[in-house]
Amino acid sequence: MHDCDGWCILCCGGADIMKCILTVALLGVAVCHLAQAKVMRGEAPADKIFLSKQREVLKLLNKVHEPNRFKDQADLGRSYDPTQHLSKYKNALPVKTLVKQYTSGRLLPRGQIFTLFNDRQREQMITIFESLFYAEDWDTFYRTACYVRDRVNEGQFVYALSVAVLHREDTRGMVLPPAYEVYPHLFVNSDVIHAAYRAKMRQEPARVRMNFTGTVRNPEQRVAYLGEDVGINSHHSHWHMDFPFWWKQDEYGVKKDRQGELFYYMHHQLIARLDLERLSNDLPFVKPLYWEDKIEDGFYPQTTYRVGGEFPARPDNFEFQDLQDIKVKDMVDYTRRIREAISQQSVITRWGQNLPLNDTMGINILGSLVEPSQESPNPQYYGALHNYGHILLGQITDPKGKFDMPPGVMEHFETATRDPAFFRLHKYIDNLFKLHKDMLPPYAREELEFPGVAIQDVTVDDLVTYFEDFDIDLLNALDDTLELKDVEIKARVRRLNHRPFTFSITVNSNQEQMAAVRIFLGPKFDWFGQEIPINEKRLYVIELDKFVAKVNKGATVIQRKSSESSVAIPDRETTKILVRRVDDALQGKATYTVNKDVRHCGYPERLLLPKGKRDGMPFSLFVILTDFDKEKVNDLPWDYDYGGSISYCGTVSGHKYPDSKPMGFPFDRQINSDNFFRSNIYQKDVVITFKDSE
Ligand code: CUO
Numbered sequence: 146m147h148d149c150d151g152w153c154i155l156c157c158g159g160a161d162i163m164k165c166i167l168t169v170a171l172l173g174v175a176v177c178h179l180a181q182a183k184v185m186r187g188e189a190p191a192d193k194i195f196l197s198k199q200r201e202v203l204k205l206l207n208k209v210h211e212p213n214r215f216k217d218q219a220d221l222g223r224s225y226d227p228t229q230h231l232s233k234y235k236n237a238l239p240v241k242t243l244v245k246q247y248t249s250g251r252l253l254p255r256g257q258i259f260t261l262f263n264d265r266q267r268e269q270m271i272t273i274f275e276s277l278f279y280a281e282d283w284d285t286f287y288r289t290a291c292y293v294r295d296r297v298n299e300g301q302f303v304y305a306l307s308v309a310v311l312h313r314e315d316t317r318g319m320v321l322p323p324a325y326e327v328y329p330h331l332f333v334n335s336d337v338i339h340a341a342y343r344a345k346m347r348q349e350p351a352r353v354r355m356n357f358t359g360t361v362r363n364p365e366q367r368v369a370y371l372g373e374d375v376g377i378n379s380h381h382s383h384w385h386m387d388f389p390f391w392w393k394q395d396e397y398g399v400k401k402d403r404q405g406e407l408f409y410y411m412h413h414q415l416i417a418r419l420d421l422e423r424l425s426n427d428l429p430f431v432k433p434l435y436w437e438d439k440i441e442d443g444f445y446p447q448t449t450y451r452v453g454g455e456f457p458a459r460p461d462n463f464e465f466q467d468l469q470d471i472k473v474k475d476m477v478d479y480t481r482r483i484r485e486a487i488s489q490q491s492v493i494t495r496w497g498q499n500l501p502l503n504d505t506m507g508i509n510i511l512g513s514l515v516e517p518s519q520e521s522p523n524p525q526y527y528g529a530l531h532n533y534g535h536i537l538l539g540q541i542t543d544p545k546g547k548f549d550m551p552p553g554v555m556e557h558f559e560t561a562t563r564d565p566a567f568f569r570l571h572k573y574i575d576n577l578f579k580l581h582k583d584m585l586p587p588y589a590r591e592e593l594e595f596p597g598v599a600i601q602d603v604t605v606d607d608l609v610t611y612f613e614d615f616d617i618d619l620l621n622a623l624d625d626t627l628e629l630k631d632v633e634i635k636a637r638v639r640r641l642n643h644r645p646f647t648f649s650i651t652v653n654s655n656q657e658q659m660a661a662v663r664i665f666l667g668p669k670f671d672w673f674g675q676e677i678p679i680n681e682k683r684l685y686v687i688e689l690d691k692f693v694a695k696v697n698k699g700a701t702v703i704q705r706k707s708s709e710s711s712v713a714i715p716d717r718e719t720t721k722i723l724v725r726r727v728d729d730a731l732q733g734k735a736t737y738t739v740n741k742d743v744r745h746c747g748y749p750e751r752l753l754l755p756k757g758k759r760d761g762m763p764f765s766l767f768v769i770l771t772d773f774d775k776e777k778v779n780d781l782p783w784d785y786d787y788g789g790s791i792s793y794c795g796t797v798s799g800h801k802y803p804d805s806k807p808m809g810f811p812f813d814r815q816i817n818s819d820n821f822f823r824s825n826i827y828q829k830d831v832v833i834t835f836k837d838s839e
Contacts, residue, residue, distance in 0.1 A: 188738050188739070188740045188741075189738065189739060189741075190736050190737070190738055190739075191318075191730060191736075191737045191738065191739040193731065195318070195319075195739055196727055196730050196731050196737060197731065198283060198287075198315075198316065198319065199319050199320065199727050199739075200724075200727050200728070200731065201218070201287060202290075202306075202310060202316070202319055202321070203322065203720065203723065203724055203727065204218055205218065205290055205291070205294055205306060206303065206306070206321070206322055206327055207621075208620075208621055209294075209299040209302060209303055209327060209328075209621070210256075210299055210451060210621070210624070211624070212295050213291075213294050213295050214627070218291045218294065219291070219294075219295060221287075221288060221291040221292075222288075222291035222292045222293075222294050222295055222296075223295075225288045225289070225291060225292045226244075227240045227241075227243070227244055227276070227288075227289060227292060228240075228241065228244050230285060230288075233280065233281045233282070233285040234276070234279045234280055234281060234285065235279040235280075235281055236275065236279045237279075239271075239272045239275035239276045239279060240275075240276040240279070240289065242272050243272045243273060243276050243293070246269065246272065247296055247297070252269055252296075252297055252298065252301075253265075253266050253269060253297075253298040253301060254298065255297070255298050255299055256298075256299075256452050257298060257300075257452070257453065258300065258450055258452075258453045258551050258552055259298050259299075259300030259301045259304070260300075260539075260552045260556040260557060261304070261385075261391075261556075261557075261558070262532060262535055262536050262539065262552070262556045263552075263556075266298075266301065267391060269297075269298075269301060270301040270304055270305050271305075271391060273293055273297055273301055273302065273305040274304075274305035274308055274309055276289050276293070277289055277290060277293070277305060277306060277309035277313075278308075278309045278312065278313065278397065282315070283315045283316075286309070286313065286315070286316075290306060293305075293306075300328075303327055303328070304386070307321055307386055308386050308389060311386060311387060311745070311797055312397070312399055312797065317741045317798065318739040318740055318741040318742075318743055319739075319743075320718070320723060320743060320745075321745055322720040322723065323375075323379055323717040323718075323719070323720065324378070324379045324382050324383070324559055325375040325378070325379060325617055326617070326618050326620070326621055326719065326720045327621060328451075328559070328621070329617060329618075329619050329621060329622035329636070330448070330449060330450055330451045330622055331378075331448070331557060331559040331560050332375045332378060332559070332560075332617065333355055333448070333617060333619070333622070333636045333638075334355055334356070334358065334447045334448055335447055335448060335449040335455065336353075336355070336356075336447070337353045337355045337619070337636045338449060338619075338622055338623075340353040341353055341619045341622060341623060341634045341636070342623060344632070344634050345623050345625065345629075345632065345634060348629070348630065348632055349632060350632050350633040350634065351632075351633075351634050351635070352616060352634075352635050352636075352637045353619075353634070353635070353636050353637065354636075354637050355636045355637065355638045357369035357370060357373055357639075358373065358444075358445060358446060358447045358448075358563070359445065363442075364428060365428075365442055365565045367426040367427075367428060368419060368422045368423055368426055368428065369563075370422075370612075370639065370640065370641055371418070371419055371422045371562075371641070371752070372419070372562045372563050372564070372565065372567070372568070373562075373563050374640055374641070374749065374752065375615075375617060375638065375640075376640070376716075376717075376749030376751070376752065377415075377562055377748075377749065377752065378559050378560065378561075378562055378563070379559075379717065379745075380714075380746060380747055380748055380749060380793075381415070381558055381559075381561065381562055382557075382558040382559040383744075383745040383746040383747075383794075384411055384558075384746045384793070384794060385558040386745075386746075387744075387745075387746050387794060387795070387797045388401055388404050388407060388408065388518075388795070390516050390517065390518045390519070390532065391518075391519060392404075392518065392519060393519050394519070394520065399799060400799065401795075402795060402796065402800075402801045402802045403509050403795060403802045403808075404509070404512070404513065404518055404520065404795075405508065405509040405510060405511065405512025405513035405514070405516070405518065405520065406508045406509040406512050406807070406808055407512070407793075407794075407795045407802075407808070408512040408513070408515075408516050408518070409508055409511070409512040409515075409575070409578045409808070410793070410808035410809055411793040411794070412571045412574070412575065413575050413578065413809065414687060414688060414748075414793060414809075415562070415568070415571065416431055416568050416571055416572050416575055417684070417685050417686065417687050418687050418748075418752070418755065419431060419568050420668070420685050421666075421668060421685065421687060421755035421764075422755050422756055423672075424668055424670075424671075424672060424755075424762075425755050425756040425757050425758060425762060425833075425835070426756070427672070428672070429672040430671075430672065430685070431565075431568045431569060431572045432569060432572065433569060433572040433573035433575075433576055434566065434569040434570055434572075434573050435573065436465055436473050436476040436477050436480070437465070437473065437477065438464075439462045439463065439464050440459070440462070440463050440464070440465075440538075440541075440566055440569070441461060441462060442461060442565050442566070443458065443459045443460045443461040443462075443463060444458065444459050444554070444563075444564045444565060444566060445458040445459075446458060446553075446554050446560070446563060446564070448554070448560070448563075450551055451622070453551045454550070454551055455551075456551065456553060456554050456560070457539075457542045457543060457550045457551065457553050458542065459538075459541055459542055459553075459564075459566070460542075463541055463542070465537050465541065466537075466540075466541055466544035467544060468536065468537065468540055468544050469545070469546075471533045471536060471537060473537070475528065475533075476528075476530065476533060476534070476537070478528075479527055479528035479529075479530050479533075480530065480577075482526060482527055482528075483511075483514070483515065483527055483530065483577055484577070484580065486502065486511075486514075486527070487502065487511070487577065487580050487581045487584065488580075488584070490502045490503040490507070490584055491503075492510060492511075492514060492522050492523065492527075493522075493523060493526060494522040494523050495522065495523045495524075495525060495526070500522055502581060502584075503584070503585070504585075505585075505807050507581060507585070508578065508581060508582070508807065508808075508813075510522060511577075511578060511581050512578070514527050515527075515530050515531050515574055515577060515578075516529075516531045516532065517529050517530075517531070517532065530574065531570075531574055534570045534573075534574070535555045535556060535561065535570070536555075536556065538553060538555040538564070538566050538567075538570060539552050539553030539554070539555040539556035540552070540553060540556075541553070554567075555567060555570075579684070582813050582814055582815075583814075583815055585814055586814075587814050587815045587816060587817055588810075588811055588814055590820060590823075592811075593771075593811055593821065593823060593825075593826065594823050594824075594825060595660070595770050595771050595772050595824075595825035597654055597655035597656060597658075598652060598653070598654045598655075598658075598660065598696065598770055598772075598824065598825050599652070599653045599654075599824035599825065600650060600651070600652055600768055600770060600824065600825060600826075600827035601651040601652065601653055601700070602649075602650075602651040603648065603649070603650050603651070603766065603768050603827050603829060604648070604649045605646055605647070605648050605649070605766070605831060606644070606645075606646040606647055607644070607646070607834070608643065608644075608646055608754055608757070608831055608832065608833045608834065609643060609644040609833075609834050609835075609836060609839075610641060610642065610643045610644075610754055610755075610756050610757055610833060610834070610835045610836070611641075611642060611643070611644075611835065611836045611837065611838050611839040612639045612640065612641060612642070612837065612838060613639070613640060613642050613838065613839065614637050614638070614639060614640075615637070615638050615639075615640045616635040616636065616637050616638075617635060617636040617637075617638065618633075618634075618635055618719055618720065618721065619634045619635055619636055620633075620634065622634075640751065641751065641752055641756055642751040642752075642839070643707070643751060643753060643754045644839070645706065645707050645708060646706075646707045647704055647705065647706045647707070648664065648690075648703075648704065648705045648768075649702050649703070649704050650662065650702065650703040650704075650705070650768055650770075650827075651700060651701070651702050652696050652700070652701050652702075652703060652770065653699065653700050653701075654696040654697065654698060654699070654701065655698065656698050657695065657696065657697050657698050658695075658696060658772065658773075658774070659693055659694070659695055659696075659772075659773040659774055659777075659783055660693065660694050660695075660696050660703075660770040660771065660772070660773055661691070661692075661693055661770070661771045661772070661773040661776055661804060661806070662690070662691065662692050662693070662694050662703065662705070662768065662769070662770055663688070663690075663691050663767075663768070663769045663770075663771075663810070664688070664689040664690040664691070664705075664766070664767070664768050664769075665686040665687065665688055665689060665766075665767040665769075665812065666686065666687050666689050666754070666755075666764050666765070666766055666767075666831070667682045667683070667685055667686035667687070667764065667765045667767065667812075668682060668685050668764060668765070669763040669764055669765050669830060670763070678818070679816050679818045679821065680815060680816045680817070680818065682765065683812035683813075683816055684812075686765075686767065686812050687755075688712050688792055688793075688809070689707075689710060689712065689753060689754075690705060690709070690710040690711055690712060690792075691711050691712070691791070691792050691804075692705065692709070692711055692784075693773050693783045693784060695783075696770075707750070707753055708750060710750060710753055711786065711789065711790065711791045711792050712747070712748050712753065712790065712792040712793055713747055713748045713749060713750035713752075713753055713790060714744060714745075714746075714747030714748070714749070714750060714789055714790050715750050716749070716750075716751070717745075740788065741798070742786070742787055742788035742789075742796075742798055743788055744787075744788035744789055744790045744794055744797070746790060746793070746794035746797075747789065747790030747793070747794055748790070748793055754833055755833065756833070756835050757832070757833025757834055757835045758833075758834070758835055759834070759835050759836075760834075761832040761833070761834045762832065762833050762834075762835075763830050763831070763832055764830070764831055764832070764833060765828060765829075765830060765831075766828065766829050766830070766831045767812075767826070767827065767828050768826075768827045769810075769811060769825065769826050769827075770825045770826075771806070771825065773804070776804040776805045776806050777803065777804060777805075778801045778802070778803060778804065778805050779800065779801055779803065781800070781803070785803070787800060787803065791803060792808075811826070
């Protein structure tokens with residue numbers, strides 16, 4: 146028996162000693178409760194200056210479709226003339242351009258639909274973003290924000306302001322309202338909006354039930370709960386705000402460590418997650434699409450823009466169409482060139498040099514080339530495979546612009562995952578990444594093993610999923626007037642959740658050391674009910690968690706809760722609660738803690754597990770321990786959490802991605818089952834049971 150008190154204080158920093166004592170007594174081994182809740186190292190009480198800045202940002206994002214209702218901000222915006230303060234911008238060119246474009250009426254008008262995939266609209270948005278980003282101090286930033294609030298298109302404003310807030314030093318830790326509350330039209334069906342309007346007219350509070358699109362006659366509808374989940378859409382749109390493809394790393398002085406690889410990995414994981422949901426609903430894995438094939442499944446979004454009409458629908462069996470600037474044949478050519486680069490393990494840069502793809506950094510280059518980001522080594526030659534794919538799908542039903550249809554769901558990161566074709570496009574892209582990964586040698590023994598460390602056992606609570614109701618605030622969805630009082634109108638949606646669970650990993654080590662722990666879940670059987678071999682299974686494993694733990698000499702039990710997962714973030718706070726908490730703190734009635742590393746990007750924690758089946762569905766659980774000292778990249782504390790969603794969302798605070806292993810290790814490369822499993826890699830079957838409700 147260990148000296149529990151002393152040991153617990155040493156190991157857990159004194160956290161939850163009673164639980165520790167109890168567990169030690171029961172198990173007879175040392176138990177390390179790594180963290181009782183997510184360790185938010187960047188958290189501290191906010192001061193008045195921060196709180197008032199936070200309040201101003203929330204005011205700026207209130208009812209963005211209408212003129213600013215806050216008189217102080219509106220007056221400030223009206224009277225501020227950026228051209229009189231050019232010395233207050235680190236780079237004054239963008240703000241000069243912005244004012245010129247505004248005065249000559251060349252900006253996208255308010256009320257119109259903004260999409261990042263439209264070059265002209267994006268360039269304008271970048272000018273707005275840079276005007277905000279280059280403001281030398283908070284005061285200039287704030288005045289500029291008030292200036293643009295009522296002058297530029299609201300879609301461009303929200304996006305530019307959000308990206309600026311996420312990246313400026315003086316706004317670090319600031320929380321943005323959930324995207325589905327800022328522009329609810331992108332997240333809920335037309336029916337719901339109509340019903341909400343009726344309730345608003347009557348000035349009656351209402352909860353409007355929202356169903357998933359389609360009917361039971363469409364098998365894809367069985368997994369619509371994932372693609373249409375507001376949490377997934379919010380995660381995805383925030384990922385693209387944290388890692389914009391238009392980001393100019395050198396110019397802005399903010400590096401995006403491993404952006405190309407993150408693009409590959411986060412999207413790969415989204416597809417794998419849908420694949421496990423598909424199996425749970427008796428559907429086969431997602432099939433990739435091809436430029437010259439028909440897209441079997443159509444999609445009818447049943448969603449309407451606030452102004453500008455319905456999102457276009459795509460009938461079944463539609464083919465890709467040439468657009469004015471993007472030809473289907475070009476997509477085939479880009480693909481061929483990329484495949485050539487992969488098979489030759491070398492990319493040709495725009496200056497004619499060869500950039501090798503034959504090492505662990507190859508995926509980062511390939512990711513930037515396929516998306517493409519500003520880091521693409523040769524966009525002229527390799528094109529914009531992924532971005533053009535989004536545009537081709539978004540404009541497929543009105544390729545010539547004959548009917549002046551608005552952008553499709555694929556042309557907004559907030560709505561893209563609603564369309565099953567999103568996953569098919571990304572599977573197609575993912576297969577290119579797979580081709581590259583398959584060119585690399587399988588991991589050698591010394592890359593896989595952790596000498597002296599063995600996992601003896603892994604246990605986990607019963608894994609149970611269920612559906613629950615969730616309410617989305619529709620306040621910002623409805624036009625109203627100052628005279629009309631706000632009434633509470635919400636959309637009620639069904640969403641997947643799971644019971645909390647805790648892993649207990651019993652480890653034996655020949656010395657005290659730091660271990661990187663990776664937990665994955667993969668399918669056991671395929672759609673036909675056949676057991677999936679490990680080298681195929683690896684393509685469908687989803688990451689449940691990745692963290693660092695201390696193992697002692699002898700036996701250690703590492704415990705880790707589902708709520709601590711570094712893949713996921715908890716539910717977003719509603720704007721209403723956020724505003725109230727900030728106001729209370731400003732009035733000294735409560736403390737508001739700010740986390741300087743706060744993340745908006747992160748897979749929803751309640752979706753950590755796939756649905757499974759009513760009778761229980763077997764899955765394969767993998768736990769892998771490796772030597773953290775060999776893979777760490779900086780000297781930050783080993784339990785630093787980078788805001789809590791490092792696995793899929795990397796870092797935005799300028800830190801490097803904290804481990805040097807390829808993302809998805811060890812499943813990202815081919816696996817030879819004969820020499821894959823060793824004492825630090827543990828596999829066992831687990832069962833996920835779905836209950837209709839909790
Ligand atoms: Cu996230 Cu295609 O990159 O949607």
